[in-house]
Amino acid sequence: MTYIIAEPCVDVLDKACIEECPVDCIYEGNRMLYIHPDECVDCGACEPVCPVEAIFYEDDVPDQWKNYTSANYGFFEELGSPGGASKVGKIDKDDPFVAGQPPRGEGH
Known part of the structure; x- marks a missing residue:
């Protein structure tokens, strides 16, 4: 089990969660952030910020955003486990489900 980042993050990329993560497991894609399921230690530091x-904790993702669970896992299929987001920086891609979402937020 891991934490999942869902739809409200798409095109927001606030990154407060990255600053709070003690294990550097939150990676930046083009349109949202993703939590590495194998690197996350389930500490929950990211959630309140x-x-x-x-x-959301994986079991608590709201039904309307369940597709973000598979998108979160899918983002790391090719990448594997590099052992920390700061080692790789921004990754120029998104899971196909996220990439196909309509633009959100200001500036779109």
Whole structure:
């Protein structure tokens, strides 16, 4: 089990969660952030600092955002486990489900 970032993060990318993560397991894609399921230690530090309330424990993801669970896992299929987001920086991709979402937020 891990934490999942859902729809409210799409096109927001606030990154407060990255600053709170003690194990550097939150990776940045083009349109949202993703939590690495194998690197996350389930500490929950990221959840309360998310300004858009986009982070949920995997079992608690609201039904309307369940597709973000598979998108979160899918983002890491090719990437594997690099051992920390700061080692790789921003990744120029998103899971196909996220990439196909309509633009959100200001500036879109």
